[in-house]
Amino acid sequence: MHLTTAVAGTAAGLLTGPWIRAAVFRLSVPPDTPDRTACPRCGRRLRPASADRCPSCHERVALPCGVTEIASATMLGTIAGAVGPRPELIAFAWLAVLCVALATIDLIVYRLPDRLTLPAYPALAALLAGAALLNSEPGKFLRAVLAGAVLAAGYLLLALIRPGDLGLGDVKLAGPLGMVLGWVGWPSVLFATALSFVLCGLVGVVLLAVRRADARTALPLGPFMVYATFVVLLVTPGQ
Template sequence: MLAALAVGPLVRLAVARYAVPPGCVDRAGCAGCGAPLGLDRPLPALGPAARCPDCRRRIGAPPGVVEAALLTALVVVALVDGSVGERAALAWWLVWAVPLALVDAAVHRLPDRLSYPAAAGTWVLLGLTALAGAGPTPWLRATEAGVGLALGFAATTLLLGRRGFGLGDAKLALSVGTLLGWYGWPVLLAGLVLTFALSALVALLLLAARRARWSSHLPFGPFLITATTLTLTLLTHT
């Protein structure tokens, strides 16, 4: 719990900075009064209250959401079976995945400044795990899965345009494929199937509730992140 609370301000800062429409500059201050946003003023703006200390306007993710997501991430790391290195790679990915999911849900954007560190750190930590005794096979498979999944997503962008996945989804797929691929091809396949099942279910529920049209485009990142987390929890738990 203390670890989640310690990382919380950093995650909230990332969400507040990057939850802006594509093409806009990163947010540097409160949208209401312009008060600067930074770690030198962590509370209440970057705490669970998520309020500007000057005008009390909400900043970034809703109150308590980041903290709840990080606590859930700690539970996932505890439940998933694996070595210290595997747990470290998962924890690293989750710390970046939480703001990615929240930013994508808010503005349909997956910033490179979050996607690239998630992928690079996960790949490096799994590589160190391979050197520590797991051997090269799972790491090579993870590398192949990450690159292959990212290229597959990117191909839909080139071939289908707006009807395909965005390039942000492809960059997120790089870390997702690496993480799931480490545990095996069946785990990767299960994660993808669950991702599409969740997105389809939510789309149908929104249509039934008349909250969306057939032409509506749901952000795919939150589904990919949620399904990856659920897959690892269900298929590799202790």
């Protein structure tokens, strides 16, 4: 555990919390729907990064203040403590912040917006390329890019075979997750992929057992993909 780096990561996570809350507010809408910019009750234009209730009608319009800050601080603090002060930490931390927003949106409206997933490809590739140059490890960068492509292709194949069980948002998310996992190593790619489906299945079984779901209930896979990825990164950060 790198304590100093963990503290810095936690502080950075607290600072990104308002951005995550605003992104969740704007993008937690059905597909092909404009971004949410106003209170659904009174129509006042809002800035949910600084408040979770409408100042006019006091309707709750965003996640409570502190929720996204705590989630982001926990994610960044643990990742920073595990990885330490290495160049790839910037790429891992950037993706962690993005994934907190994506997982939250997926839980709320069962979608992973292109607005967040697609820009992740060039941004993450650039950050990992910079880390590879600083570390003099071009092989890791090539493996990361290949792993991202392979994982996205694998998810696309599953989506084509079982279109009702897997969405294109999951396919697009698989690429960036595969890149950071590929940086660590191929075993991490395989383990995280398997873990995401196992966790989703276990949660489904629990919901069935407590009668909170039935056989037709769909679960968003995105949060399980994110959780499995960062569990693996915490376990094997430096391979």
